[in-house]
Amino acid sequence: MLTHEEFEQLFDQHVDDVAAFLYSYAAGKAQLKDWVQEVFVKLWESRDQIDFDHPGFKSYLFTTARNHALKKLHQEKRYEEWLDRHLVRLTELHGKDDAPDVNLSAIKKIHQSALPQISERARKAYLLSREDGLTYPEIAEIMGVSVKTVEAHISKALQILRSAFKDYSPE
DSSP states (O other), X not given: OOOHHHHHXXXXXXXXXXXXXXXXXXXXXXXXXXXXXXXXXXXXXXXXXXXXTSTTHHHHHHHHHHHHHHHHHHHHHHHHHHHHHHHHHHHHHTTOTTOTTOXXXXXXXXXXXXXXXXXXXXXXHHHHHHTTOOOHXXXXXXXXXXXXXXXXXXXXXXXXXXXXXXXOOOO
C-alpha cells in the first residue's frame, strides 16, 4: 500500500498529464481542476487494490480519468433532462399547455440559487437522487444514514425548491 508521501509523489508525477488528457472533456478550468482532483481521490481510495508500479498503470490512470469525465458529462446531461422534465411539469401546473416562451435559463438560475439554501446533507442526498439517479437505500449507504433520514433530507430539499419556484411564472 502507498504511503501518503509516495502518493504525493505519484500525484506530482502525473497531475499535468491527467489535466492535459481531461482538458478536451472539461468545460472550463474550474471543472478541469475538480475532475483531476476527483480522479486522484479515486486512486487514493483504491490504493490498496492498485499496483502503481505495473507497466500498464499509466493506461489505467488515463482510462480512469476518461471514465470519470464521461460519467460527469452523462450526469450533466441527466441534469439538463431532469430540468426539462420539471419545466414541462411546472408549465402544466400553471395551466400553460401552449407556453412556448418558457425561459429555461431563468429556471436554471432559480434552481442554482436555491441549492445553497438547502443544508449540505440534504443537498447531497437530493443531488445523489436527482442527478446521479441513486436509490434511497444506495444514498443511505453512501451517506452512512438510514433510509428514513434520506427521505427527510430529500423532502426538505424539495420543500425549499418548491418555495423558490412558487412565484415563477413561465410567461
